[in-house]
Amino acid sequence: MRHIKVTLLFTYSGIDNKDIEPYPSHVAAESMRLMSATTPRRYRTVLYWRPLVPGLNDTSEHLQRAYELSRLADATVFTGLFYRDQIAEYYRASKLPEPYGETARRKIVPETLEKRVLSAFGGSDSLFRKTSCAVSYAHGEPDYNGHYGIRELCDICPLGQLDRCKEAHRVPSAGRIREVADALPEAAGLVVVDITDRAAVVSGLTVILEADPEVIADRLRARGPHNRFQRTPGSSRAEARFYRQATERLAEAGFEVLRVDCNRRPPEQSAEIIRDRLETLLAPPGAGTPP
Known part of the structure; x- marks a missing residue:
């Protein structure tokens, strides 16, 4: 203690x-x-x-x-x-x-x-x-x-x-921010846009997995809800609307957004799409597109 x-x-x-x-x-x-x-x-x-x-x-x-x-x-x-x-x-x-x-x-x-x-x-x-x-x-x-x-x-x-x-209080440098963020897989491709006394503004790749509300509802019925909100009628439509709004706002703010349609695509293919985009982002300049 x-x-x-x-x-x-x-x-x-x-x-x-x-x-x-x-x-x-x-x-x-x-x-x-x-x-x-x-x-x-x-x-x-x-x-x-x-x-x-x-x-x-x-x-x-x-x-x-x-x-x-x-x-x-x-x-x-x-x-x-x-x-x-x-x-x-x-x-x-x-x-x-x-x-x-x-x-x-x-x-x-x-x-x-x-x-x-x-x-x-x-x-x-x-x-x-x-x-x-x-x-x-x-x-x-x-x-x-x-x-x-x-x-x-x-x-x-x-x-x-x-x-x-x-x-x-210490205002971090852009290098220090990248150094700390390197330990996070989610920070791949992170770019420090600006640093002020209030905050550090960064951008990177945002991945949005999309599906129609009916598809989400069918998967919830098969899998079972994970929380009480997913038991609420119409929750799938609300969730789809929320992610659609988030995608629009991120794009308007200038963030790079990868939208992956998951309606009929198996999870393995969705993962491959995300992997390929990350490899492109992380590739050294002049390295070309990964095979």
């Missing part, structure tokens, strides 16, 4: 609707109270308050309960709902009121709700938007995920934590 920093994250939503959140939130709350009360202790506790969803757990009473709980933990992180197509389909199939009119590419916390959260936590100096920020703060360390410099994340951090992250 001398060389390990242990963090206990207690997922708490405060959602009362059992059709959406069947596991009672008071269990997580009591567990956190118990583990946070131990003194002295070498581990840290974090209230993982998620997801915040308008109409489900955003009343003043919900926010006040979360604030009272946060005072027991070493840090608190809050996030919204990742309202993807699969979750939207689940809401509709379960005849639940949809919290948003459209799906999103990231977790959503509406601006008005975030302002209410920050107001309710006005007396707190340990509230964060990112999990790594909360964990790092709880242990007195700089953020290990390098969020420093992203104003819309850091503007609620304690000044002491900002100073700690600033001191540790």
Whole structure:
């Protein structure tokens, strides 16, 4: 334990609707109270308050309960709902009121709700938007995920934590990024487009395996669903639509996209197509096309 920093994250939503959140939130709350009360202790506790969803757990009473709980933990992180197509389909199939009119590419916390959260936590100096920020703060360390410099994340951090992250922050060179990425098969053909104080912009090959919704549905029936969203009627159409949108957005952004039609092609042939493209990308200049 001398060389390990242990963090206990207690997922708490405060959602009362059992059709959406069947596991009672008071269990997580009591567990956190118990583990946070131990003194002295070498581990840290974090209230993982998620997801915040308008109409489900955003009343003043919900926010006040979360604030009272946060005072027991070493840090608190809050996030919204990742309202993807699969979750939207689940809401509709379960005849639940949809919290948003459209799906999103990231977790959503509406601006008005975030302002209410920050107001309710006005007396707190340990509230964060990112999990790594909360964990790092709880242990007195700089953020290990390098969020420093992203104003819309850091503007609620304690000044002491900002100073700690600033001191540790290093902007990597393009060579260092490629050196680290070389260990990842997914990074084949990676190109460093730009490096800013906020992020490194890279491009590479994106592979999209495509099939008609009916084909996907037949394969799901034969294979069996891997999660609850695949049990939802219409999930295959939602999945196909999601990947189609992703393909369009990647192409518009200038990324190289390899689309592989998997409707009738056996898996071995799909793998060969991907292999051939990767070999072309990785071939030294002037080497020609692999046989």
